[in-house]
Amino acid sequence: MVGRFVMPAVVLLVLGAFVVSERVVQEQHDDGKIHVTYWEKWTGIEFDAIKRVVDEYNRSQDKIHVDLLSVSGIHNKTLMATAAGVPPDVAGLFGPNIAQYFHDRAVIPLDEMCAEAGITRDDYIPIYWDICTFEGTLYALPATPASTALHYNTRLYKEAGFTKPPETIEEMDAYAVKLTKKDSNGDIVQAGFMHQEPGWWNWGWGFVFGGELWDGESKITCDSPDNVRAFTWLQDYSRKYGTSKLQNFKSGFGAFASPQNAFMSEKVAMVLQGGWMGNFISQFKPDLQWAAAPFPYPKDKPELKGRTFADLDILVIPRGAKHPKEAFEFIKFVQSQKGMEMLCLGQTKHSPLAKSSPEFYAKHPNPYIRLFTDMPKNDSVVSPPKIAIWPEYSSELRNAFDEIFIELKDPQTVLARVRTRMQPALDRYLREKALRQGE
Amino acid sequence: MTFRKTEARNGYLFAMPWFIGFGLFLAYPIIASVYFSFTEYSVLKPPIWVGTENYETLFADEVFWKTLGNTLFFAALYVPLATLLAFGLALLLNSKVRFMAVYRTVFFMPSLVPVVSLVILWMWLFNGEHGLINNALGWVGITGPGWLTDTAWSKPAIVFMSLWGVGNAMVIYLAGLQEVPQQLYEAADLDGATPWQKTKSVTIPLVSPVILFNVVMGIIGSLQIFTQPYVMSEDGSPSRSIYFYSMYLFDNAFKYHKMGYASAMAWIMFLVIFLLTLVALKFAEKRVHYEGG
Numbered sequence: 001m002v003g004r005f006v007m008p009a010v011v012l013l014v015l016g017a018f019v020v021s022e023r024v025v026q027e028q029h030d031d032g033k034i035h036v037t038y039w040e041k042w043t044g045i046e047f048d049a050i051k052r053v054v055d056e057y058n059r060s061q062d063k064i065h066v067d068l069l070s071v072s073g074i075h076n077k078t079l080m081a082t083a084a085g086v087p088p089d090v091a092g093l094f095g096p097n098i099a100q101y102f103h104d105r106a107v108i109p110l111d112e113m114c115a116e117a118g119i120t121r122d123d124y125i126p127i128y129w130d131i132c133t134f135e136g137t138l139y140a141l142p143a144t145p146a147s148t149a150l151h152y153n154t155r156l157y158k159e160a161g162f163t164k165p166p167e168t169i170e171e172m173d174a175y176a177v178k179l180t181k182k183d184s185n186g187d188i189v190q191a192g193f194m195h196q197e198p199g200w201w202n203w204g205w206g207f208v209f210g211g212e213l214w215d216g217e218s219k220i221t222c223d224s225p226d227n228v229r230a231f232t233w234l235q236d237y238s239r240k241y242g243t244s245k246l247q248n249f250k251s252g253f254g255a256f257a258s259p260q261n262a263f264m265s266e267k268v269a270m271v272l273q274g275g276w277m278g279n280f281i282s283q284f285k286p287d288l289q290w291a292a293a294p295f296p297y298p299k300d301k302p303e304l305k306g307r308t309f310a311d312l313d314i315l316v317i318p319r320g321a322k323h324p325k326e327a328f329e330f331i332k333f334v335q336s337q338k339g340m341e342m343l344c345l346g347q348t349k350h351s352p353l354a355k356s357s358p359e360f361y362a363k364h365p366n367p368y369i370r371l372f373t374d375m376p377k378n379d380s381v382v383s384p385p386k387i388a389i390w391p392e393y394s395s396e397l398r399n400a401f402d403e404i405f406i407e408l409k410d411p412q413t414v415l416a417r418v419r420t421r422m423q424p425a426l427d428r429y430l431r432e433k434a435l436r437q438g439e
Numbered sequence: 440m441t442f443r444k445t446e447a448r449n450g451y452l453f454a455m456p457w458f459i460g461f462g463l464f465l466a467y468p469i470i471a472s473v474y475f476s477f478t479e480y481s482v483l484k485p486p487i488w489v490g491t492e493n494y495e496t497l498f499a500d501e502v503f504w505k506t507l508g509n510t511l512f513f514a515a516l517y518v519p520l521a522t523l524l525a526f527g528l529a530l531l532l533n534s535k536v537r538f539m540a541v542y543r544t545v546f547f548m549p550s551l552v553p554v555v556s557l558v559i560l561w562m563w564l565f566n567g568e569h570g571l572i573n574n575a576l577g578w579v580g581i582t583g584p585g586w587l588t589d590t591a592w593s594k595p596a597i598v599f600m601s602l603w604g605v606g607n608a609m610v611i612y613l614a615g616l617q618e619v620p621q622q623l624y625e626a627a628d629l630d631g632a633t634p635w636q637k638t639k640s641v642t643i644p645l646v647s648p649v650i651l652f653n654v655v656m657g658i659i660g661s662l663q664i665f666t667q668p669y670v671m672s673e674d675g676s677p678s679r680s681i682y683f684y685s686m687y688l689f690d691n692a693f694k695y696h697k698m699g700y701a702s703a704m705a706w707i708m709f710l711v712i713f714l715l716t717l718v719a720l721k722f723a724e725k726r727v728h729y730e731g732g
Contacts, residue, residue: 007449014456076693083482104483104696247588247677252568391694395674402678407590421501432479435487 033065034326040092041074041313044257045279046144049346050092056342057333064326066090078318082106087318089327092143095131095312096384096394102134103388103429107316110138113328119335125373127381128352131312134386140314141331142352144344146274147308147376148201149368150296155289156190156269165293167305169208169233172270172296179269180241188241188249193270195234195405196250197262201272203397204309205230207382210301213393214385218430220422222397223415229298231404231411238405247406259284274311275372279348279365292368294375308375310383312352350376389425396422476702486699493703502679502687503704507711509594509675510684514661516598521657522650525605529612530638543613550606558670561600562587587671590680597667597681608653615649616642647727651719658715662708665689684708 029035040050047070054068069088071077078091079101093101101107114120121129124142132140150172152165160179166172176192183189191197195205206213211227214220221227238246253267254260257280262268264285272295281288297304315334317327333339337353341360344351348365350373361369375381387393396418403409451458476493478486497503532543549557564571567585576583586596619642627637643650665685668675675682688708692701 007452079483079696080693100696104481106483244585244589247585248567251566251585251588389695391690395690395694398674398676399679402676406588406677424496428479432487436484 029065031065033063034323036064036066036090036323036326036330037088038066038068038090038092038327038330039071039074039078039088040068041071041094042092043070043072045283046347049343050143052346053334053339053343054330057330057339060333064329066330079104079106082318082320085320087320089317089321089323090330091316091318093140093314093316095140095314096386096390098132098134098139098314098316099386099388099390101316102139103433106319107139108319108321108324110141110317110328110331113325114138114141117328117332119332122354123335124352124354125376127310127376127383128312131310131383131386132314140316141335142340143313143315143334144347144349145310145312145352145376146276146349147310147372147381148272148274149292149294149308149371149375150270151263151273151277151290151292152270153263153266153289154291156266165291166296168299169296170299176237176270177240182245186242186245188245190266191241191246191249191268193237194246194250194262194268195237195401196246197253197268197271198256198273201309202401203394204382204384205234205401207307207309208295208304209233209298210304212385213397214387214426216385218426220393220419220426222400222422223412223419228411228415231400231415234401235404235408235411238408243406243408256280257284261285263290264288275349275366275369276347278368282365292371294371304380306375306378307380307382308378310376310381312383387426388429389422392425393422472702472705475699476706478699479697480699480702481696482698483696489699493700494707496700497703497707502682505679506675506682506684506687509680509682510662510664512594513598513664513683514658516595517601517661518654518657520598521602521605521608521661522654524602525608525653526612526650528605528609529616530642532609532613533616543610547606547610549603552603554666555670557603558600558667561596561603562671565596565600588677590678593677593680597664597671601661601664601667608657611653612646612649615646619645644728645730647723648729651723651727655716655719658719659712662712662715 038054040047042050051068054066058065074091075093075097078087078093081087083106087106098107119141123129125145128142128145129138132138132142150165156179157163160175162175162178166175172193179190179192180188181190195202206222206224206227207230209226209230211221211224211230213222213227249267250262253262254265259265261280261284263271263273263277264281266288273292278292281290294306294308297307315331317324317331321327334343335353337355337357340351340353341357345360345363350356350369351360356373366372384390384394400414400418403414404411475486477488477490479489479493480486528546532539532546552560563569565586567573567583567588570583570586572586573583584592586592623641623645624637627641632640663685664683668681668683669686669689672681673686675686684704685708688701688704691697691704
């Protein structure tokens with residue numbers, strides 16, 4: 001009877017399909033090396049730079065092979081992969097992720113491995129080591145860092161009769177007035193300075209006036225007088241130049257990495273930008289006349305002179321990684337002067353290491369590389385707060401920026417509302433942390 | 440084993456892949472999300488039972504209300520407009536003129552464009568400074584708004600953009616229209632009915648079940664709007680004017696790792712959709728005409 005064989009045949013077919021498909025997707029490593037998977041957030045030139053470092057490492061020894069993969073939305077995907085028990089061995093995250101990852105116990109501490117390898121805080125510019133630590137424990141090591149400065153168009157400066165960059169915020173405001181041009185309809189055709197260009201740090205203007213976003217322990221302080229002052233200052237721009245005029249002008253800007261970039265196409269004369277900007281300029285608008293200087297400080301707060309935002313890409317080993325030791329071997333290679341300078345040169349950033357070689361400076365394409373390296377060593381340096389609710393908090397602050405800048409709402413009221421929303425979130429986090437302490 | 444039993448066993452065995460898939464990937468997560476909605480859960484650590492706290496926090500959460508309001512606003516604007524547009528197009532495309540197949544294809548095509556590329560295209564059209572829409576408005580002397588930068592215009596802009604995708608509903612209407620028996624129109628013609636009277640008294644009653652189906656699907660779809668606004672602005676900027684319910688839910692689940700809170704949000708959305716669907720069905724009870732029933 002044929003019918004008798006149908007069922008077993010179907011079952012066999014299904015099982016066979018499972019086995020074959022599993023075989024097909026399983027990568028075969030018969031090179032005798034241990035394979036370390038490394039997820040990285042970057043694409044483009046930054047990814048190419050990482051790829052060169054990985055290739056160099058793979059060539060340098062014959063025990064470990066690093067498999068590099070570019071992953072979008074890395075911060076969420078790494079966390080989900082960690083939850084599922086199949087994380088990569090190394091993940092290249094953003095510095096501010098560390099608090100949340102610590103809170104979710106998604107990364108392993110690196111203190112012991114660092115001690116064994118002789119890696120200490122002294123090897124680095126302090127702020128970058130500190131970004132990697134949370135509550136006294138080290139959970140990451142630096143990849144490439146970034147610091148920010150005022151970038152200004154020297155051709156437009158010359159046209160307006162300026163010979164040097166503004167020292168203080170008040171001077172910058174005056175420069176901006178002179179550098180802003182309107183057409184006969186009153187539409188803006190050139191802006192002196194715009195807070196929304198590039199708009200990546202809309203949450204952080206408080207830092208310029210010495211504001212802090214929390215007290216480092218249990219209190220949200222986004223509506224402190226300094227923060228309110230900062231948001232009032234940026235609202236003044238919106239009032240002075242016209243919200244809808246600015247918004248319409250901004251909507252005509254091209255993509256960041258293109259010759260239509262607002263700064264490169266000379267639509268905006270001054271922007272807050274990071275050390276990578278020089279590279280994009282030489283790529284897309286090599287004839288642009290520009291310079292960089294520390295961002296201005298408020299006249300009544302000279303202690304904030306030279307303040308910069310420092311941020312960092314970090315390398316972590318997720319909890320549950322299959323080859324943590326080998327992963328650290330690779331991270332260690334990146335921390336060596338050779339590996340780090342290769343990486344930072346490739347991404348045209350400064351090095352997070354305390355000392356950079358003369359060749360590094362000589363080869364570096366950014367003419368202001370020493371400025372970007374030195375500013376983060378300044379005591380006034382700031383970095384995004386290491387607070388587990390940061391993704392939520394920063395989203396609130398970005399929205400506060402919109403409400404204050406676009407809707408012209410009262411900064412004090414808006415920021416106070418952000419505080420009343422975020423304080424309970426922080427309280428909940430602290431309560432849960434206390435609850436879990438005993439586990 | 441009797442024949443019936445063998446048949447039943449084989450039947451279940453063949454359906455087993457579906458049962459397993461449904462159980463693992465649908466039934467279990469749905470049931471688990473009920474439990475998680477009463478816990479604080481970040482996925483990486485075991486959940487902590489917090490009772491109804493998530494729901495209480497939600498009702499006091501202004502962003503929750505803001506996103507719910509935005510979403511209902513979108514649905515209230517989109518569903519009627521999409522219904523009118525899709526039905527109107529279907530009526531036009533149901534007439535007997537040359538090259539009808541070409542017209543039908545042309546009107547259906549936009550719904551085949553991948554959403555992300557569609558959104559990027561529309562962002563250029565809506566651009567306040569160089570956009571084609573404002574340029575066209577300029578020809579008739581209207582200064583167009585900054586569609587995507589003005590809090591008053593960003594939601595209508597998304598409705599406008601979404602109307603591009605009515606092709607699917609239109610095809611369903613078209614199929615419904617073709618089912619209407621020709622003899623009814625002939626009888627109406629004999630009675631001297633005008634085209635409008637024929638549409639009102641013959642066409643609409645006979646395709647009313649299709650309208651109901653499309654409206655219910657429209658409600659469900661528009662309350663879950665996510666991709667279009669998310670591609671435009673992850674934060675729902677400006678000022679969260681295009682921050683919709685599903686985006687806030689997604690952020691809570693995958694950015695803030697508040698899976699319990701997100702589960703509670705999902706259940707509230709389920710209830711909202713369920714209630715609105717009930718209302719639609721109740722409203723339709725006496726107004727929808729089923730042939731032979």
